[in-house]
Amino acid sequence: VADYPEICQVAAEALDLDALLRAITVPETGAVCVFSGMVRGVSGATRTERLEYEAYAPMAEAKMRQVAREIRARWPGVQGIAIVQRIGALAVGENTILIACASAHRDGGCFEGARYGIDRLKEIVPVWKKEVRADSQAWVEGHYQPGPSDRASQQE
Amino acid sequence: MRVTVLLFATLKDRAGRGQVALDLPGATSTVDAVRQALAAGFPAVAPALGSAVSAVNQEFARPEDTVADGDEVAFFPPVSGGCGG
Numbered sequence: 001v002a003d004y005p006e007i008c009q010v011a012a013e014a015l016d017l018d019a020l021l022r023a024i025t026v027p028e029t030g031a032v033c034v035f036s037g038m039v040r041g042v043s044g045a046t047r048t049e050r051l052e053y054e055a056y057a058p059m060a061e062a063k064m065r066q067v068a069r070e071i072r073a074r075w076p077g078v079q080g081i082a083i084v085q086r087i088g089a090l091a092v093g094e095n096t097i098l099i100a101c102a103s104a105h106r107d108g109g110c111f112e113g114a115r116y117g118i119d120r121l122k123e124i125v126p127v128w129k130k131e132v133r134a135d136s137q138a139w140v141e142g143h144y145q146p147g148p149s150d151r152a153s154q155q156e
Numbered sequence: 157m158r159v160t161v162l163l164f165a166t167l168k169d170r171a172g173r174g175q176v177a178l179d180l181p182g183a184t185s186t187v188d189a190v191r192q193a194l195a196a197g198f199p200a201v202a203p204a205l206g207s208a209v210s211a212v213n214q215e216f217a218r219p220e221d222t223v224a225d226g227d228e229v230a231f232f233p234p235v236s237g238g239c240g241g
Contacts, residue, residue: 037239053237056164056230059214060237085237097238118238126211126230127237128165139166142234146209146216153215 004102005080008064010057010127015084015095024080024102032080033110035099035118041092049132053087053096056126060085063125066152067117071101074116075109078102083117085127096129097121124150157183157225161194163201164232167208170200180223187212188219190229201231209234 005024021032039051064083071078080102090096099121101113121127123144130139148154161176168174178193187210195202210217211230223229 035239054165054168055237056162056211056214056232059211059230062214122235122238124216124235125237126164126209126232126235128233129236130165139169139233140236141166141207142236144234148218151216 004078005082006065006068007082007084008061008068009084010055010060011084011086012088015086015098017095017098020082020084020098020100024082024100026079026102028104029079029102030104031106031108031110032100032102033106033114035097035114036095037097037118039090039092039094039096047133048092049134050089050091051096052089052130052132053085054128054130055085055087057087060125060127062152064121067120067125070120071109071113071116075101075103075113077104077108078110078113079104081113081117083121085121085125087127089132157181157185159185159190159223159225159227159229161190162228162230164230165236166204166233167201167231170204171198172200183225185223186219187217187221187223187229190223191219191231194231204233205231207234208232 082100099117101110103110208231
């Protein structure tokens with residue numbers, strides 16, 4: 001396996017998309033697909049003021065690296081990968097997560113890898129968000145219960 | 157034996173703290189025994205432990221998995237990171 005750039009981080013500072021793109025682009029790269037998650041302020045009749053993200057940082061970064069390995073196993077054409085989750089209080093319109101996958105061409109797995117990355121992150125990467133509204137706040141809980149196949153040791 | 161228990165999100169709020177040291181009998185124990193000891197020591201956490209995910213030393217664990225002295229055991233709700241949607 002070629003040694004392509006890989007960035008898996010929990011970040012307390014604002015995400016720098018340009019720097020991330022530079023970091024995962026190699027001379028063989030011709031396409032990068034970026035998924036960017038944002039804080040949504042309006043959901044129907046509901047108004048969100050901000051989201052507060054918390055992470056189990058060392059496990060989150062280990063599970064991000066596992067997601068990156070899973071992406072490479074499914075789409076061998078994927079080159080550089082970045083998975084960066086912002087934590088702390090984030091205002092409406094702010095960037096919460098960046099998942100970027102590079103490949104030689106647009107059909108080399110970059111779209112599929114980024115899509116898989118965000119879906120998988122929402123299953124196994126230990127990060128939680130608290131939704132803060134004008135008059136209430138509550139932790140948002142996911143639904144996925146990890147099983148034995150979600151352990152890194154099951155995939156070696 | 158003693159383990160460090162880490163709590164996140166709802167569980168952390170319920171306990172009023174994110175880290176607890178728990179003493180358990182014997183040389184080794186199980187995730188389920190740690191869960192029961194946590195519920196006994198922090199009754200406010202108990203209702204949220206039923207659906208909680210567990211991890212030992214930063215890897216997902218089952219209730220019957222072994223826990224040793226010095227291990228880091230974490231309990232947390234199903235994850236909800238990523239984007240707003």
